Amino acid sequence: MPTTTTQTAEQTVDVPEIANPSEVAPRDARQLSKLFFEQLTMLEEGTPDYSYARNTLIEMNMSLVRYAAGRFRSRGPEEMEDIVQVGMIGLIKAIDRFELSREVEFTSFAIPYIVGEIKRFFRDTSWAVHVPRRLQEARVQLARANEELCTRLGRTPTIKELSELMSLPEEEVAEAQLASNGYKSASLDAAINGSQDGEAVLADFIGDEDEALELVDDFHALAPMIAELDERDRKIIHWRFVEELTQAQIGERLGVSQMHVSRLITRLLARLREAMLSVE
The missing domain is CATH 1.10.10.10 (Winged helix-like DNA-binding domain superfamily/Winged helix DNA-binding domain)
Structure with a gap:
């Protein structure tokens, strides 16, 4: 395998040259990644050789992103492209934060970062509660109709008035109003107005903390370890x-x-x- 040689203040560093890093088999990528991480510890950040080693690591480990994104394949081809792009952000974060001294496989370290970034994407861009697409579209139409009628009438419109403007049955308008509640969610830590002690939060009234949620990240980290x-x-x-x-x-x-x-x-x-x- 061709190499380029970089002279550091302490030693000479040989960096392997890989023609198509994205085509390296996952098993080979695992072994080569260790070598490239070793190079990163000896190269000065910002140098061409450092950038080459880092970029090669990213391309070689793209299969981890595809693996993690595969869990969300039901989202459809258009959204899958966004999921992969977001997963790449997680991969880059994992590469920049990985340390060989951890004595853990990079795959085990990176998957939680990738999945976490994808879930954050869903949290920030998705509905809090899944509703049918027709109701998601009706929500937009409903918001416009509400704004128009409020301006025209000077009050909150009735379902019948909205129905006439939107050319939809009253039942569907009512359903769209209900579905709109799923677009945003209230935090369980939100303070409840009027509480006597001034410290009551929503979670105090609607349920208990699910301790199993703390295990979710552990499950994601454990899965690739079991697979090995x-x-x-x-x-x-x-x-x-x-x-x-x-x-x-x-x-x-x-x-x-x-x-x-x-x-x-x-x-x-x-x-x-x-x-x-x-x-x-």
């Missing part, structure tokens, strides 16, 4: 924690003792726990 396990270890994890088989039942499937299964599970959990702590 060999087939037998993945089966053991699935049987124990998805199918909830006993250790004895797992032992029967593997043809080993219950005690051996116990040792295998302990080893697997320790390995995954160590990897998760490295990500944090």
